[in-house]
Amino acid sequence: MIPRRRYALCLLLMVITPAYSQVKKKIRSYEKILQFSLFPGISTNGIESGSYYNKFSFNLFGGLSAGNRILELGSLVNVNLKESTGIQIAGLANIVGANAYVNLSQSEERALINAEDFQANTKGIQFAGLLNFVRNNTQGIQFAGMLNVVGGDIKGFQFAGIGNSAGNNTGGTSSGIQIAGFYNIAKEGMGGFQISSLFNYTDGNFAGFQLGAINKARTMMGKKSTPPTRARSLQIGLVNFSKAMDGWQIGLVNFGGDMRGKQIALINFFHNYPLKEYSRMGTPIGLLNFGSSGSYLSVSYNELFSANVEYTTGNCLNCTWTQSTMPFAGRNQIYNQNALIAGYDAARKTWGFGYGFQKVLYNKNSMLPTDTNNKKRVIHYGLKFLHLNRDLSFDKAFNVLTRLNFDYGKRWRWLYVFAGVSVNYFLHDVEDSEDTYKIGSKKFDAGNLFGHKAEVWPGYSFGLQF
Template sequence: MLYFIRKAKLFVALSLLMITQTDAFSQAKLAQVVKMPAYGKTSVGQLLEQLQQDKGLLFSYNSQLIDLDSVVQANAHNGVLIDYLERCLGPRYSFKETASHIIISRSDWRMVVEQVDIDLKQHNKTMISGYVRDLRSNKPLSFASVYDKGTYLNATLTNKDGFFELDVKKPDSKVIIGLNKENYRDTTLILLLPIDVSKDSKTKKVGYYVLVDSNRNIYKTFLGAAFSNASQRIQSANLGGFFIYSPYQMSLTPGLSTHGFFNSQIVNKVSINILGGYTAGVDGVEFAGGFNLNQYKVRGVQMAGGVNVVGGDVSGVQIAGVGNVVLRNVKGVQMAGGWNKVDTARGLQLAGVINMAKEVKGGQLAGGVNYAKDTVQYQLAGVMNSGGVVKGIQMAGGINIATETAGNQMAGVINIAKKVKGVQVAGLINIADSSDYPIALFNWIKNGRRQLGLFADESGFIGVNFRSGGRVMYSILGMGTYLDHDAYKYGVEVGLGATLLERHRFALSVELSQRMHMDKDMGWKDASRSSLQLIPSLLLSSHFRAYVAPSLNYSQAAEVADQDGKPLWKLWKADAKNNTFHGGLTAGLVYQF
């Protein structure tokens, strides 16, 4: 009998049960008895909506595989729910349930297991082997996932002949083997062993992630494909969102892990990866010298010397020496020396080079570039910010872009926005559809102010200027020449103005300007004129305005005669040999367009 226990290779005729669909022990929703009236011919979408309204059931499915407009026959039914769904939708579909949803998937084919052998070994190990074939064609199925559904301590793939060998650790009198392959019905094989082995009383907690879009996974990313192999990708496709919980795991590389080949379906509380690791998720802490790959969610702290790649959501803190890639959402803080990439960030993104997100319900800080396609609270970047709706402030050393609206923009070179609700400040150019408070050397506001003016002042300076800006604030650029001046011949003006009052035919504004001087040879003179003007203007027609404006000026002399350097005060015009505070007057004609 001892020999039979330790080494008994036998064909399992004692008990072999094939169970399709999901695990029969977790069918709380699918096993409930429902009484359904006859709906007759109805669409799949209407049927699912009716079940949601009447029974409070939530369904999840891939819209690319299920046509909600297809018509099915829904007859009256009084029995379990899964029988009703199979009768209405047909045998091509299979059903799984989570704590909140019933997942509908397309399963066009079925598999069968043949020639199952058990090799009972020492040290509480058992080798299960067999062949997996297509039920209809009888052809061998390669790359089907086979795993220990009782302990989740090991998994394997079938070879090209459909053959598998699976080591079962600490087997009970009943061994449950799970078989999964993409587009095939999930199959459970229950084997009753002829012996009793010491039982492990601890029950693994299992779960299922609802995959909103199965086409968006870590293997579609460059980093996910680079750090995984073909077998791991096949395993993920076969098992879908199925996972189990485990207290900890350690790995040298994704293929050398304490969880073996099943590591991609395990959520760990503590995960330590020397070079890199590959898990279903983290509910605690994870550290890696090189990289972390997670199929689904991460909650807690995740740190890597290289990169973190997560296929689901991240809640907590994610830190990487090079980059973080999250295919869905981050709630917390995301920090990287290189880049951060995420769908929606609820918190802070901090990167040395670039932050990328679809939406940021918080802020982005980057040494280089911040990019948010839709909405972001605030952005601070050394080079460039780009966002859709920026609710707060954009600050960049180079360029700010808001494709929709921005609260405030401050840039060293240029600001671009559709609508600015606050202040727009740039070292060179502001561009917007509407912006009431633009401050820059040049503004181009589509719904704002654009004026070309001809003017002359009390100093004999005649020039032209261009006013550009918003409804309230605007910038001034001008140039001209002196008719008769001993030291100066030409002048260039820059300034800032604000509209104080605007009526149908009258407007009142105030302007502060600075005029730099050049001699007749176009050489710059170390002297300038600063002016503060109060400008009342009268509308002559729809395009022309005229004004006469008093001014208070400070004019520097080319050569100062008074050696103590004290400026003079004069009521009218500047003194040619002294720096002077003086009154003045400017008259001009403006063409607005």
């Protein structure tokens, strides 16, 4: 049995404690229409200016207040401890959330720390010669000669001579436009534009457009993203990075990671293993593609040269993680292949080189890895672009051949035997005679284009694929 005194004491504590824990210390703050300030602490609001919210504030050198409502002007610095709305214009810096605990007692400071809804935010427009700083979130426009720094998210526009940065303490996603001379950072995620001369970065989801020498986004959103989304993403730069890319990368070198989108570059890097989801992989378009699958070597004879060699790099569009790698749906296993092409004719002493993009289809008979009827047939189709040389030296005269081809082949032992047809469109100098380029097919005049002579002809090819 519990003694009566102890029972009564426990009951009293159960009643009193919840009621006491719900009490919150009210923070002192005052509203003022107008403030004039010489320096922080020397103003019409006295030494406790950090407790005042002003509708209008005019600071000769610098001003300090709890917040700004409509307009704040300062020749050097404007400092708001808690929040700002409206317009701030400063010769050097606008700072929101510099020290939110000034002029508070210890109990008031603790109450402010424990208030989960407290944030030092700004809504409006900030102009500064050097720096705009906001401790938490910003909605509106920031212009700075050097830096815009936001500790949380931005929703709006940032323009800076050197750099813009947002997000490291909220876990949210910024949205809007960042334009800077050197760099833009939206750490937790970005939806919008990032444009700079050097570096654009987000460590979260990215939807929008990055333009800079180096662009990096952890996840680029697109139509194949999981879960599905209407968001789209694009990177244009010298070097582009992404760990999971479902958008477009256009540059000199692209790093796509789990690539479901499209890469266009001289060199592309991506993972070569299939996704463990019901989703197609992306398309790499480039001279060299690292992470390739489905590469092949072919030798052939056609109306251009007696010996042609092609080597391809690329990826599989619909391969699965099953043992056979065959797709669950569809009759063909589809590969995207980039071909490096060289041709030579010993009798005519001519040669040529070029690049092509090919879709390669292998038939699917079943999902069984032991099914010998899988990949018994192959189809190539796509575009090839070649430069033809009239002799064994490099021909500096302008000419470009566009070749639309279709090839069909059958597997014989460990290689494929194929035959193909093509339609050829050839642009070259108008001064060239009929026999300047030795083509083994009937040519037809197609007029002139951009000051160059155009010809078309039907083509053919026979070859082996290894």
